[in-house]
Amino acid sequence: MTRAFPLFVFSAAHAVLLCSAVGKPMDSKAAEKLPALRLLVQEVKSGVSLNDKELALLQECLHQSDPVLVAVAAWCIERLGSKADELQAKLANIPPSVGDMARAFVTLAQESKRLRSYSNEQRIARYAELTKDSNPYLRIEAAKALTTVDPVRGKSVLSELARKEDKQTQIDAKRALRAMDVSDQETATAKLPYRDEQYETVLSIVDDSSHHSK
DSSP: OOOOOOOOOOOHHHHHHHTOOSSSOOOHHHHTTHHHHHHHHHHHHHTOOOOHHHHHHHHHHHTSSOHHHHHHHHHHHHHHGGGGHHHHHHGGGOOGGGOHHHHHHHHHHHHHHHHTTSOHHHHHHHHHHHTTSSOHHHHHHHHHHHHHHOHHHHHHHHHHHHHHSOHHHHHHHHHHHHHHOTTOHHHHTOOOOOSOHHHHHHHHHHOOOOOOOO
16 A cells, blocks of 8 residues: 655755754765655654665665764664664674764664563663763763653753763753653753754654664
């Protein structure tokens, strides 16, 4: 049955502007893949099984040097669980040169297969361990993942990161906490400076704190 997709007005030129990060800007060819990735993320969230063409897009993104494409593809693979075991195995080939931001999502996707067999307590312990990693992006993303298995502890870790870490990590931790506080819309929508536009673009695409180990 043909699946209906929501319409997104998101040009490649706009994507390039969004992804002009602190470092190297996103090239136009990489940016052209963002609209399709946005649609794919919506499918992953809804639990729809991906077809071969969509799985091929994820694989293609993993082979790119652009950190936004790699990060979003890794996010999808993590949440697809056992449905993407073949792609999950390819994560080991992602080079360190892709950068800390993308590596954070790759690491969580790599961990996801192992975590499937873990007890809830073991998942909590592993996510807590990752919140102490040297990669600042991984500390934030692991803390967000921790909130899905232990909300109190996860939010406590984010609160600590918001107080004790470098200024940019403080901003990211505060933004994560605000996004989780649906009861305080004024605070949740308050503007905070971006860490960098590449990370902001990834978050705008995935826009979800959930982590699954299927």
